[in-house]
Amino acid sequence: MGNQSLWRPVRDALGDRFHRLSRRRCNNALYAQPEASPPGQRGRRRKCGNRLGSANDRVAEVRQQAKTYTVNLYGKRREVCAYAEVVMLKTRKRSVRVVWVFRKTQCAEQYKKIRALDAEIKAQDQRINRLCNANNLGKRFLDVPGVGPLTATIVAADIGDSGKGYKSSRDYAASLGVVPKQHSSTDKQHYLGISKRGNRYIRTLLIHGARAVLKKCTQKMDKLSLWLQTLVARRGFNKAAVALANKNARILWAMASNGNDYEALAA
Numbered sequence: 001m002g003n004q005s006l007w008r009p010v011r012d013a014l015g016d017r018f019h020r021l022s023r024r025r026c027n028n029a030l031y032a033q034p035e036a037s038p039p040g041q042r043g044r045r046r047k048c049g050n051r052l053g054s055a056n057d058r059v060a061e062v063r064q065q066a067k068t069y070t071v072n073l074y075g076k077r078r079e080v081c082a083y084a085e086v087v088m089l090k091t092r093k094r095s096v097r098v099v100w101v102f103r104k105t106q107c108a109e110q111y112k113k114i115r116a117l118d119a120e121i122k123a124q125d126q127r128i129n130r131l132c133n134a135n136n137l138g139k140r141f142l143d144v145p146g147v148g149p150l151t152a153t154i155v156a157a158d159i160g161d162s163g164k165g166y167k168s169s170r171d172y173a174a175s176l177g178v179v180p181k182q183h184s185s186t187d188k189q190h191y192l193g194i195s196k197r198g199n200r201y202i203r204t205l206l207i208h209g210a211r212a213v214l215k216k217c218t219q220k221m222d223k224l225s226l227w228l229q230t231l232v233a234r235r236g237f238n239k240a241a242v243a244l245a246n247k248n249a250r251i252l253w254a255m256a257s258n259g260n261d262y263e264a265l266a267a
Helices: 004-014 055-063 106-134 136-141 149-159 169-176 200-219 223-235 237-258
Strands: 029-031 051-054 067-073 076-089 095-103 180-182 191-194
Touching: 051 055, 055 076, 055 095, 106 136, 106 149, 136 149, 136 237, 149 200, 149 237, 169 200, 169 237, 200 223, 200 237, 223 237
Parallel strands: none
Antiparallel strands: 029 051, 029 076, 067 076, 076 095, 180 191
């Protein structure tokens, strides 16, 4: 429909006894052939049958019924789907046989691959959720804002129930590289950017989770959200995200070492 190099090979395979719907007529209403009048019925015979809809409306319906043909298209052997039917147009006084041609492009194949990847990702997400819920520590980690099943599972496996031998929560946060580097001498302290040392994967998960919390903090009025709002206004979005990741790392270590549950700050 509207592509000569596309429908001409199909015409060679199906025969030339069909009409093309041009782009100008693609929105015209299509009608089925009128049914034969029963014997003895009076009155004028209907010129058209039931309304089938426009050509664009018929695309989704006939695509499922189309058959595959191998034709020589653009110098290569390609597969196209075609479906032929007899319809009537109000602009014509007789029935016409039209052919719907759908080319199997690379985009369709990529779409199938994307759908398969989406299904695989969904299955892996369900597997991670099962692993997280099976671990008592990881299940308790889910109460911390900005910590999802993936982060909770990784951190629970990293520090364990004993806190992995760190003396304090700051030591664990420093091992992940979410604390600022220092360049100090005597009584002068200079804080630089974060050290970015240690487990880069856990640090990335904590920061991404903190960014998700920051995007929603403007819609809440609890104590943590108010603190984040003032921090974003004072230091910027990215530094506030690192600060929340640092706080979450310390909270996770405290929950693992002390065995306590997360308690949200009262408003």
